[in-house]
Amino acid sequence: MADELNWLSAAKLVKAYRRKKLSPVEVARACLDQIARHDLKLNAMCLVDEKSALKHAKASEARWRKAEPLGAVDGVPALVKDLILAKGWPTLRGSKTVERNQAWDQDAPSVARLREEGAVLIGLTTTPEFGWKGVTDSPLTGITRNPWDVTKTPGGSSGGSSAAVAAGYAPLALGTDGGGSIRIPAGFSGIFGLKPSFGRVPAWPLSPFGTVAHTGPMTRSVEDAAIMLNVIAKPDARDWHSLPYDGRDYTKRLDKGIKGLRIAFSPALGHAEVNPEVADAVKKAVKVLRGLGAKVDMIDPGFADPGPIFRVLWWCGARALLSRLPEDKKALLDPGLADVLKQSLTITPEDYFDAVKARGALGTQMRHFMEKYDLLVTPTLPISAFEAGKLSPDADGTGKWVNWTPFSYPFNLTQQPAASVPCGLTKAGLPIGLHIIGRMFDDASVLRAAHAYEQASDWHKRRPPLDGTAKEQ
Numbered sequence: 001m002a003d004e005l006n007w008l009s010a011a012k013l014v015k016a017y018r019r020k021k022l023s024p025v026e027v028a029r030a031c032l033d034q035i036a037r038h039d040l041k042l043n044a045m046c047l048v049d050e051k052s053a054l055k056h057a058k059a060s061e062a063r064w065r066k067a068e069p070l071g072a073v074d075g076v077p078a079l080v081k082d083l084i085l086a087k088g089w090p091t092l093r094g095s096k097t098v099e100r101n102q103a104w105d106q107d108a109p110s111v112a113r114l115r116e117e118g119a120v121l122i123g124l125t126t127t128p129e130f131g132w133k134g135v136t137d138s139p140l141t142g143i144t145r146n147p148w149d150v151t152k153t154p155g156g157s158s159g160g161s162s163a164a165v166a167a168g169y170a171p172l173a174l175g176t177d178g179g180g181s182i183r184i185p186a187g188f189s190g191i192f193g194l195k196p197s198f199g200r201v202p203a204w205p206l207s208p209f210g211t212v213a214h215t216g217p218m219t220r221s222v223e224d225a226a227i228m229l230n231v232i233a234k235p236d237a238r239d240w241h242s243l244p245y246d247g248r249d250y251t252k253r254l255d256k257g258i259k260g261l262r263i264a265f266s267p268a269l270g271h272a273e274v275n276p277e278v279a280d281a282v283k284k285a286v287k288v289l290r291g292l293g294a295k296v297d298m299i300d301p302g303f304a305d306p307g308p309i310f311r312v313l314w315w316c317g318a319r320a321l322l323s324r325l326p327e328d329k330k331a332l333l334d335p336g337l338a339d340v341l342k343q344s345l346t347i348t349p350e351d352y353f354d355a356v357k358a359r360g361a362l363g364t365q366m367r368h369f370m371e372k373y374d375l376l377v378t379p380t381l382p383i384s385a386f387e388a389g390k391l392s393p394d395a396d397g398t399g400k401w402v403n404w405t406p407f408s409y410p411f412n413l414t415q416q417p418a419a420s421v422p423c424g425l426t427k428a429g430l431p432i433g434l435h436i437i438g439r440m441f442d443d444a445s446v447l448r449a450a451h452a453y454e455q456a457s458d459w460h461k462r463r464p465p466l467d468g469t470a471k472e473q
Contacts, residue, residue, distance in 0.1 A: 005030035007463070010076045010171045010224045017064045017075050024064065024075030028057035028120050031077045034168050035122070038466055041150055044163040046082050046141045047089055048123040053077070057120045071117025072227055077170035081161050082124040083131050084108045084174055084215070085205075094127045094138035096332040097325060109202035109236035110174055110215050117231050122170055125160030129334045130208070130321060131176060133391060134184045134405050136160055139334055143389045146189060147464035148430055152385035155185030161218045162189035166464055171219060172228050176203075178213035179314060180408025186218060186420040187380035187433025190464065192450065193218045194225050197441050198415035201232045202239035209317035211241065212310070212412040221460055222421065222451040226250035229443070243441070250447055258452045259293030261445070264373040270300035272406040274382040281424030281432040282379045288456050289377070289449070301369045301376065303410070306362055307402050310409045312347055312355035314402075319344035336391050359413050366414045370439040375449055378407045380420040380433030407435050417443040421450040422459035429465070 005027045008016070016022035032050055039045050060075035069075070080086045083093050085108040092098045107115060114121065129138045136144040136159025144159050146152040147167040154163040158175030162185030165173050175182040177195040186193025194216045207213030217228035227250075235245040265286045268274050274282075290296045318340045322333070330338065370376070383404060386393040392404050402409055411418045416437050423434035434453065438446040454460045 006034045006168045008171065009221050010073060010219070010227055011221070013076050013171065014072065014074070017069070020064070024057040024060040024120060025054065027075065028053050028077055028122070031122060031170050038167050041145065042147060042163050042167055043142055043144045044125055044160040044167065044169065046092070046124050046126045046160065049089065052088070053120050053122045060118050060120060063118065069118060071231065073114060073172065073231055074118030076119050076172060077122050078114055078119040079122055079125050079161055079164050079170045079173040080111055081158050081174050081176055082127045083176050084111060086111045086121065086124065089124055091124070092140060093131070094129045094140050096140050097329040109204055109239060110232040112236065113232050113234050119172065125158070125164050125173060127160060128157050129337050131157035131178065131181055132318065132334070132337050132340065133157060134180060135391060136185070137389055139332060145388050146385050147466060148190060149385070149428070151388060152430065153188065153388045153390070155188035155385065157181040158193070158218060159185045162186055162191055162193065165191050165218050165220055167466060168463070171224055173218040174215065174232070175218045176207065176213060176215050177412065178207055178209045179310060179402060179412050180405045182214070182216050182218060183380055183408050183418060183420040183433070183435065184405055188385040188431060190422045190431030190459070190462065191218060191220055192222050192225055192419065192421050192454070192460070194229065194419040194443070194446065195411070195417065196229065196233070196443050197243065197417045199239070199241050199243040200417070200443055201229070202236035202242040204236065204238035206239070206241070208321040209314055211415070212313060214412070222447055222454050223251065223254060226254055226447050248444065250444060253444070254448055254451045256448055257292060258289065258449050261294045261374045261449065262372065263289060263294045263296045264299050264301070264376045265296050266300045266376060266378050267298070269378060269406060269410070270302065271305045272382050274379055275384065277426045278379050278382060278384065278432050282434055285423035285434045285453060286377060288453060292452050292456060301366060303362055303365055305406060306358070306410050306413055307406070309355045309358045309362065310402060310413060312351055313359065315340055315344040316347055316352055319347070362410070363414045366416065367440065374439065374445055376437040378435045378437070380407060380435040382406060384426045384428070384430040384432060411437050414440070416440050417446045419446050419450050421454055423453070423457065424459060425462070
């Protein structure tokens, strides 16, 4: 049983703590042991604080003995992406340009909320430098690998979080998503990842890449993501972009099902090329949704590829972040990121404001489209995971990683809630993701649909072959 504790969901752990069947200390030790067994191979963690984790697990154990938990995740192990401030830990953002010797005396809002509700924070997960690309490797921490096949990438930029959750390091992890950085690695790593509506989860400081960036949960089950969202969506005055807190419990009505929901199914958004194995798995998943009572229309939302809009906005964020670095520090940058900086210097103010205007038009178009539908469904990615250490499957050495992520970044531009839920494996045993996009502010319907699909399938029960053989939960 001790070997299995690290695989238990947050929901099951809290129930066991309440019944005094398990101790947060033994669970924390199981998670730490799992990291020790596998992270030399996966490289998903850039900081593990065993002393702090066990200290807080013991404090949680004492609270549960007195039946006085701090909140919904008291005693539940959690991981933090190394772009998100966590008090006492150097948030180096995967970069050799960030000075380690700083105070590190503040928590980002999502980390603060997890602490306040008793989560046991274990450490920081790897990220590409400043979270700039859709795979996870950096000059500082090296290459992070996919637990389903260590020769493959787990995706990015929250690839450390996705690999760690998939490998059983902890049931909960924080990710960030500025162009797909939660959903890409969730899709490649076979876990659930939610990009909430922009502003749903307060963030501070604001991402250097601006209002395309979201913070959200990465978990092995939809229920755990709903529990986590309840915690991290609580208000924080430091984020002036944040939505008014409405006190919604995202676990309620999760089991309502999707009978009668109107779903638009767009297999390729009208312009993407999708691998046949991926396309087939997604088509079968949509058939499941229809069988659950959803009304499904095959229809494209009708927009051209907004990649050029996204690149201008993202590249300008990189320019603002990096252009003032001294030359000796610029020399330390990931070569691909240095190339993005170089490209960004050709963007004019007129280009930027044209992109802002075009983004607004796209957002308006999607608001109108979603008046007819509750949800839009696509593949999460057009391909399965490719070789670790490569920027893109075609070995493009430039910063054009968005070429292979056509389904994710459009919905950062529109700021809609979107999630990836596992829906199959390729013949090579690599995960495939189903992408579910909701109306702006309707995170609850995204979770509800993902949960309905998850419960009707068995993909969420599968584990990566860390010991050489796949296991069923």
